[in-house]
Amino acid sequence: MDEVLVACKQCGNLLDVAYDWDRLAVPDSLDTFEQRWSRRNDPQCFSGVWRFHDLLPFAPRRQCVTVGEGQTLLHRSDNVARFAGLNPGRLHLQYEGMNPSGSFKDNGMSAAFTHARLVGAKRAACASTGNTSASLALYCSVTQLMKAVIFVGSGKIAYGKLSQALDFGALTVQIAGDFDDAMARVKEVSSRLGIYLVNSVNPFRLEGQKTIMFRVLEGLAWQVPDWIVVPGGNLGNSSAFGKAFLELKQLGLIDRVPRLAVINAEGAATLYDLVERRGLRWNGGQPDKSIVEKYYREMDQQKRRASTIASAIEINRPVNLNKCLRALEVCNGVVRPVSDQQIMDAKAQVGAGGLGCEPASAASVAGTKLLVAEGIIDPDESVVCILTGHQLKDPTATVAYHTADQDKFDEVLAVRGVHQATFANRAISVSNDLDEIIKAIELHS
Ligand code: F0G
16 A cells, blocks of 8 residues: 555556455445435545445545545436437436546546555656546646646547646647557656556556446446446456446445446457457456467557547557456456447437537447347346546547538548448538528528
């Protein structure tokens, strides 16, 4: 706890937070957590992360850092259910875009900042496809506990996210390369300069992200759904979700775990390729390393680099791969890839419901539709899709989908293999003339 480590000193693998539950006072029923909400004038109870402190008790309660994260919504959506082929009432969307920085990352950031404060860190760094960096920058500027240094791939992050980091005052380092290049560099730089690393190789991040599942259960009156569907990038979320259910089950707070579906973008489908096509498994904690090494060797030889409109999950080498394998094992999971076309259509359907999301998030809805079509999810099963980031994170993708300007559409979407915008809501162009404007409104409304 008083060291800054992102890998095991002996084997170099990821570290995991393990609790000695026998020495901790854990509530014997989940609705204890609901009662905390009635004390929400206390920031520790207001936080949707620290309200569940008993389930991530790695730091004293009063040391926990919060900026008011985790006030998120579980929303029943029958329209999106219909789109995905599910029966009414069977689909819920978990809106993590409602977090202070507009993505689920704030759940983990509050936990990483808590540990960083315990060890007295003064600077924190991350590599990012944009949301981790926005979250880090926000926590630094709100708490003033540390200075933010962020590494991003040049041209690889959506404008909403970049604008946050700049506005919040983070030192922003644009690397000529992609996320994986930035990730490799930030690890080197952090260890050389003694900067606290907040990427999800940091095990405390994942502790915070477990609480997304606690809030989903709370939103369902503590009923366990049949499926959790989540986009997969660096695989921090999926890993954290698996750990959350494993621990709840061990503690006797739930009697069954949901199934987990991790959805890759087709252009960034490392997990899918490894698990579903090459048979990589958790294997009691000893995944076959040679399968992974061979895959990455081929990737390098063929100069294959991740490419998707869902820039948040445009990742070649997911750092939490091993932990995600554990989650897939615990939750009898499946992995599927979806195309950018499927992602953009699903995103438009989510947006039409009024609480929109960014492209990567919509992979969860596109993946659900695919799994229903494959007969793996039954139309009557209950499904929760995690909408990881806010609609305004990536306005370029949204405007391009809805535009009537073919050049703009082609520039952003056709290059990604998106050729149709079935659910587009196109603006109408009209001359600056009252009669023409009225005629157009009458015609279209
Ligand atoms: N959705 C969004 C909106 C994200 O920003 C990310 C990851 C993911 C899904 C994938 O989650 O890594 O837990 O599998 N964004 C990281 C970042 C990589 O740098 O912001 P994951």
